[in-house]
Amino acid sequence: MDVHLIDGTYELFRHFFAVPSSSDANGQEIGAVRGVLTSVLSMIERGATHLGVATDHVVESFRNDLYPGYKTGEGVQAELMSQFPILEEALQAMGVVVWPMVYFEADDALASAAANSAADTRVARVLICTPDKDLSQCVVGTRVLQLDRRKDSVRDEAGVVEKFGVRPRSIPDYLAVVGDSADGFPGLPGWGQKAAALVLSQYPKLEEIPKDTRAWNSSIRGARRLADSLFTQWDDALLFRTLATLRLDVPVFDNVDELRWREPRADFEQFCQRMKAPDLLRRVKAAAARLAVS
Numbered sequence: 001m002d003v004h005l006i007d008g009t010y011e012l013f014r015h016f017f018a019v020p021s022s023s024d025a026n027g028q029e030i031g032a033v034r035g036v037l038t039s040v041l042s043m044i045e046r047g048a049t050h051l052g053v054a055t056d057h058v059v060e061s062f063r064n065d066l067y068p069g070y071k072t073g074e075g076v077q078a079e080l081m082s083q084f085p086i087l088e089e090a091l092q093a094m095g096v097v098v099w100p101m102v103y104f105e106a107d108d109a110l111a112s113a114a115a116n117s118a119a120d121t122r123v124a125r126v127l128i129c130t131p132d133k134d135l136s137q138c139v140v141g142t143r144v145l146q147l148d149r150r151k152d153s154v155r156d157e158a159g160v161v162e163k164f165g166v167r168p169r170s171i172p173d174y175l176a177v178v179g180d181s182a183d184g185f186p187g188l189p190g191w192g193q194k195a196a197a198l199v200l201s202q203y204p205k206l207e208e209i210p211k212d213t214r215a216w217n218s219s220i221r222g223a224r225r226l227a228d229s230l231f232t233q234w235d236d237a238l239l240f241r242t243l244a245t246l247r248l249d250v251p252v253f254d255n256v257d258e259l260r261w262r263e264p265r266a267d268f269e270q271f272c273q274r275m276k277a278p279d280l281l282r283r284v285k286a287a288a289a290r291l292a293v294s
Contacts, residue, residue: 001049001050001122001123001124001256002048002049002050002123002124002125002126002127003050003051003052003113003117003123003125003126003127003256003259004043004048004050004051004052004127004129004147005051005052005054005110005113005114005117005126005127005128005129006040006043006051006052006053006054006129006130007053007054007106007107007110007128007129007130007132007135008036008053008054008055008087008088008091008098008106009054009055009056009084009106010130010131010132011036011039011040011053012032012033012036012055012080012083012084012087013032013080014150015031015032015035015036015039016031016032016077016079016080016083018035019031019032019034019035021079022034022276024274024275024276025273025274025275025276026274028082028086029079029082029083030083030086030274030275032080032083032087033083033086033087033090033275034275034277034280036087036091037087037090037091037094037277037280038280039149040053040091040094040096041094041280041283041284041287044261044287045283045287048261049260049261050117050256050257050259050260050261051096051097051259051261052096052097052098052099052113052252052253052259053091053096053097053098053099054098054099054101054106054107054109054110054113055084055087055088055098055099055100055101055106056084056101056105056106057084057085057088057100057101057102058073058101058102059071059072059073059076060072060073061101061102061103061104061105061108062103062104063105063183063243066239066242066243067184067185067239067240067243069184069185069186070183070184070185070243071182071183071184072184084100085100088100089271090268090271090275092265093264093265093267093268093270093271094264094265094268094271094284095261095262095263095264095265095268095288096261097253097258097259099113099250099252101250104247104250107132107134107135107246108246108247108248108250109250109252110128110130110135110138110246111135111137111138111246111247111248111250112247112248112249112250112251112252113250113252113253114126114128114138114144115138115248116252116253116256117256117259118140118143118144120256122256123256124143125142125143125144125145126143126144126145127145127146127147127154128144128145128146128147129146129147129149130146130147130148131146131148131150131151133164133171133175133180134171134175134180134183134244134246135246136155136160136163136164136168136171137168137169137171137172137244137245137246138168138246139155139156139157139159139160139168140157140168141156141157142156142157146159146160164193164197165193165194165196165197165198165200165201166196166197166200166201166204167204169204169205170200170201170204170205171244172241172244172245172246173200173204173205173206173241174196174197174200175187175240175241175244176188176206176237176238176240176241176243176244177191177196177200177206177230177237177240178191178192178193178196179240180243180244183243183244185239185240185243185244187240188229188230188233188236188237188240189229190222190225190226190229191226191229191230195220195222195226198219198220199216199220199226202216202217202220206230206237206238206241209227209230211227211231213227261291262288262291263288263291263292264284264285264288268281268284269281
């Protein structure tokens with residue numbers, strides 16, 4: 001079996017900016033929710049059997065306690081934020097497993113679910129459905145993969161190396177020195193993407209980088225400048241790496257069988273009526289009927 005793990009936060013943002021505005025029967029903005037539900041249903045119709053969706057129920061997480069500059073919900077449109085709880089409820093009513101994150105982030109839930117799924121020998125592939133660079137650290141060979149559904153492209157371990165110049169295990173170290181503007185931490189001065197890739201391809205973890213630049217590979221230019229930047233801001237580098245390292249201890253599921261989609265709950269019809277989406281209800285019922293006779 002394949003397991004599909006979906007970044008619900010990314011999907012909601014993507015659909016919010018891609019689909020026309022639409023209100024439900026109560027006047028609530030619902031366009032992005034309806035778009036995500038239709039997108040997840042299309043995966044089921046194409047054969048996805050085991051899937052789960054992770055969302056950021058709130059934007060802030062434990063990382064905000066570690067670093068005051070970490071991303072917050074400030075500036076996110078109210079019309080978008082208001083759709084998160086609706087999406088979570090609607091997906092659950094559709095019969096899909098949802099992990100709404102409060103203390104952790106959605107990325108942590110996806111990382112934990114990927115590790116749990118990969119531990120089951122029945123699972124052929126784990127497909128983490130997001131283009132988010134943070135999740136590249138979870139890629140393992142050709143078994144745990146990233147799937148960019150918008151571009152219909154799959155990134156395996158070789159693809160991570162091709163894109164970033166480092167292996168998946170070095171992605172947190174890479175982000176620590178390069179920085180991540182989306183998450184709100186700056187990285188270290190002088191450490192661009194090329195320099196980080198060159199150094200970390202030779203020394204995969206920050207602790208493995210020699211303090212004495214005479215021991216560095218001769219192909220690394222500006223070694224003294226990079227070393228000074230790293231070792232004079234060592235504590236910041238370790239903090240940024242902690243921020244970039246996804247947690248694997250989120251309680252997501254005990255058995256991968258819990259992710260199998262079978263049918264919607266009885267109240268899904270009410271959600272479809274509220275969203276004025278009769279075609280969505282028809283398609284979900286049809287998918288469940290096909291599954292029942294297969």
